[in-house]
Amino acid sequence: MDEIPQRVLVVTPHPDDAEGWCGGTIAAWIKQDVEVHYVLCTDGGKGTRDRQITSQQLAATREQEQRDAARVLGVKEVVELHHPDGELEDNQDFRREIVRQIRSVRPDVVMCPEPYRRNLAWHRDHRITGQITLDAVFPAARDHLHFVELWRDEGLEPHKTATVLLWGTEQADTRIDITDVLDIKIKAVMAHRSQMTGRSDQEIADFVKERAKEAGAGEGYIYAEAFRKVTFRV
Numbered sequence: 001m002d003e004i005p006q007r008v009l010v011v012t013p014h015p016d017d018a019e020g021w022c023g024g025t026i027a028a029w030i031k032q033d034v035e036v037h038y039v040l041c042t043d044g045g046k047g048t049r050d051r052q053i054t055s056q057q058l059a060a061t062r063e064q065e066q067r068d069a070a071r072v073l074g075v076k077e078v079v080e081l082h083h084p085d086g087e088l089e090d091n092q093d094f095r096r097e098i099v100r101q102i103r104s105v106r107p108d109v110v111m112c113p114e115p116y117r118r119n120l121a122w123h124r125d126h127r128i129t130g131q132i133t134l135d136a137v138f139p140a141a142r143d144h145l146h147f148v149e150l151w152r153d154e155g156l157e158p159h160k161t162a163t164v165l166l167w168g169t170e171q172a173d174t175r176i177d178i179t180d181v182l183d184i185k186i187k188a189v190m191a192h193r194s195q196m197t198g199r200s201d202q203e204i205a206d207f208v209k210e211r212a213k214e215a216g217a218g219e220g221y222i223y224a225e226a227f228r229k230v231t232f233r234v
């Protein structure tokens, strides 16, 4: 994908998903003056094998790690919805929250997880975030009578988003070159310390590098990230 957007909204189910799947793209775009906003849907409060820690303690750590990672990349703002990890539902309340962010950020590109993985396991929060985000982009954010209260009471005008990039897809059709910013991506991924117990910095860097190399294979990029692109008429 060669077009450079102006404003991007990243909808991430858990702290660490966005950096792992699209941190390089975010870093590359920010270097080109793109404005990037995050919505963090859950608090990540279940992602541990440590039996001594509570969900509340873990959530505080992980939300801080998300803020730190976003700072490494240069993300303008992280809006935290604080849903409990594993408890996202495909309902009007969650959809309204995403529509609110779309209408206030007014992005030309939205990034979120692929909801339709068939053969690879996928966390339910990823599936639901992807579905909710697609439905929020079209038609809910576009048509003012969806969530009319956002328009009437909060002054949030309807908005048309041109492109959604889905990460974690089995059907990638779009690659973005991250060769020049791989080091920034690695640093952002490493901000999620709570998710990396037992792995050395070198192992983490090698893992990120290997995945980026696979994503770039066949496209002439040394390192890339891969997405499925969905376009909408604007």
Ligand SMILES: [Zn+2]
Residues within 6 Å of the ligand: 013, 014, 017, 123, 126
């Ligand atoms: Zn996740």
